[in-house]
Amino acid sequence: MRFDVLTLFPEMFTGFFSSSIMKRAIEKGLVTASAVNFRDYTTDKHRTVDDTPYGGGSGMVLKPEPLFRAVEDLRREKTEAPRVLMMSPQGQPFTQKKAEELSTVSHLILLCGHYEGFDERVREHLVDEEISIGDYVLTGGELPAMVVVDSISRLLPGVLGNESSADEDSFSTGLLEYPQYTRPAEFRGWKIPDVLLSGHHRQIDEWRRQESLRRTWKRRPDLLDSANLTEKDRAFLVTLLDEEPS
The missing domain is CATH 3.40.1280.10 (SPOUT methyltransferase, trefoil knot domain)
Known part of the structure; x- marks a missing residue:
């Protein structure tokens, strides 16, 4: 390039x-x-x-x-x-x-x-x-x-140390990126979500997808209009509506 x-x-x-x-x-x-x-x-x-x-x-x-x-x-x-x-x-x-x-x-x-x-x-x-x-x-x-x-x-092959990093960035999937955590697992009384310590990769992937949807819905709902959403994604977004205070 x-x-x-x-x-x-x-x-x-x-x-x-x-x-x-x-x-x-x-x-x-x-x-x-x-x-x-x-x-x-x-x-x-x-x-x-x-x-x-x-x-x-x-x-x-x-x-x-x-x-x-x-x-x-x-x-x-x-x-x-x-x-x-x-x-x-x-x-x-x-x-x-x-x-x-x-x-x-x-x-x-x-x-x-x-x-x-x-x-x-x-x-x-x-x-x-x-x-x-x-x-x-x-x-x-x-x-x-x-x-x-x-x-x-940063999108060119070999530029980033981790080739999957660019794929997971905000906007790359049409959504904002999910929350990220690192050590320590507890800091000043604030603990990371238990699912991230579970070792269950499928559950972690599901949590990340839902948190990405949640963050996009709260901060940039306009992106949802053009995002590639599954039926499961849409069902989760409905639950977010139910969480809104009346």
Whole structure:
């Protein structure tokens, strides 16, 4: 998997690429990642990447020329066409499903904007899709790009130490993850559920499924509308309704 991030602040990615999961993925050769300063693709002596908007208005707009040159240069390095993503609050919401879809692509180029955003021709003729990590505005696209790269990387085979970890995460099953416990079995008078000490794996799996349903129902009931639920799941959800105070 290859990630190329086009940014005006490549130094922001130094720690990100050299720490934790990303560092291990790169050292194992499972991921190749670079932060490319698209200012390097300007041709004027002032290395200009932005200009005032046509029609007037406040702020500055990122020029199309450096971005097109940068992406076209990166495309020449691969036989398979990369997918170009724009980090934008106007984009489609980034979800676990989208992360899983993008994890099957071998090369992603992520564009990080600043100022008043991109010249519209970048959107129309260079970008394959726009991605938003939430309904709020940030100073630039660097933090969203890190979120996208991290969430995709951990889905790649061999990146996580335990291959089943990603499958059990919140949203991977369409539900929130069940509660987790570790030693000691009792802490300050708070005991872990007895079933986790039982050694009965089928009972533990059933408890985890029910607790996942319970947590989703309490915190993100909207997820239940699209979750893949069995008849047993639906029957359990009915019992949760009965537990509600009248």
